[in-house]
Amino acid sequence: MDFSKAQFEKAYGTFEQLPPCREPEIVFSGRSNVGKSSLINRIFNRKNLARVSSVPGKTVTINFYSVAGGVKIVDLPGYGYAKIARAEKQRWAKMMEGYFKSGRDIRLVVQLVDMRHPPTADDLTMIDFLEYTGYPFIIALTKSDKLNKTEYKNRLESIKTELKGIPEDRIIPFSAINGEGADTIRKYILKCEEEANA
Numbered sequence: 001m002d003f004s005k006a007q008f009e010k011a012y013g014t015f016e017q018l019p020p021c022r023e024p025e026i027v028f029s030g031r032s033n034v035g036k037s038s039l040i041n042r043i044f045n046r047k048n049l050a051r052v053s054s055v056p057g058k059t060v061t062i063n064f065y066s067v068a069g070g071v072k073i074v075d076l077p078g079y080g081y082a083k084i085a086r087a088e089k090q091r092w093a094k095m096m097e098g099y100f101k102s103g104r105d106i107r108l109v110v111q112l113v114d115m116r117h118p119p120t121a122d123d124l125t126m127i128d129f130l131e132y133t134g135y136p137f138i139i140a141l142t143k144s145d146k147l148n149k150t151e152y153k154n155r156l157e158s159i160k161t162e163l164k165g166i167p168e169d170r171i172i173p174f175s176a177i178n179g180e181g182a183d184t185i186r187k188y189i190l191k192c193e194e195e196a197n198a
């Protein structure tokens with residue numbers, strides 16, 4: 001896979017609009033403002049593939065990207081932004097349920113959690129849901145560059161307890177600023193592509 005050849009395809013505002021699943025999908029999920037767009041841009045070596053916003057809660061669509069190599073990248077709308085209206089939250093829930101429960105060929109979910117803080121209640125709900133569905137997933141601990149050495153060490157230690165049961169090699173500190181963790185995440189994506197083409 002050439003990680004630089006990713007292209008934005010389309011944004012969908014409702015689950016019903018989603019195109020049928022024709023290729024294996026790699027999914028990015030996390031709360032609003034966790035750094036999802038920044039991570040996608042870093043992984044695919046692009047400045048503006050996914051829009052980085054200073055105003056959280058903006059991405060309320062499911063965005064599809066195509067990459068050479070026969071897998072699709074799916075960017076889910078962020079959750080947990082307190083200020084959005086109830087109707088929007090319901091729309092979000094419907095989209096998620098629609099996306100995850102329609103038999104799509106989901107090969108990997110990259111679940112983002114802000115490394116600076118314990119997972120939020122919404123994060124834990126999402127992770128429980130992923131465990132329940134059985135989809136393979138990894139945890140990207142975002143914004144790792146914002147922690148000093150001691151904080152970094154402490155958070156990494158604590159998160160292993162907070163996310164008990166998740167194998168340690170699936171918990172990956174990541175920074176969109178200095179690129180920490182990007183290669184590890186790319187390896188997981190490459191493995192999906194290999195398996196998809198096997």
Ligand code: GTP
Nearest residue numbers: 032033034035036037038052053057078143175176
């Ligand atoms: P929404 O789409 O609005 O839900 O947000 P998002 O999860 O896509 O987050 P986005 O990538 O837009 O980043 C949110 C803010 O965090 C921006 O100001 C980014 O510059 C900042 N940010 C994201 N990743 C990192 C990181 O690894 N390190 C640092 N220092 N800042 C980051």
Ligand code: MG
Nearest residue numbers: 036037051059
């Ligand atoms: Mg975003």
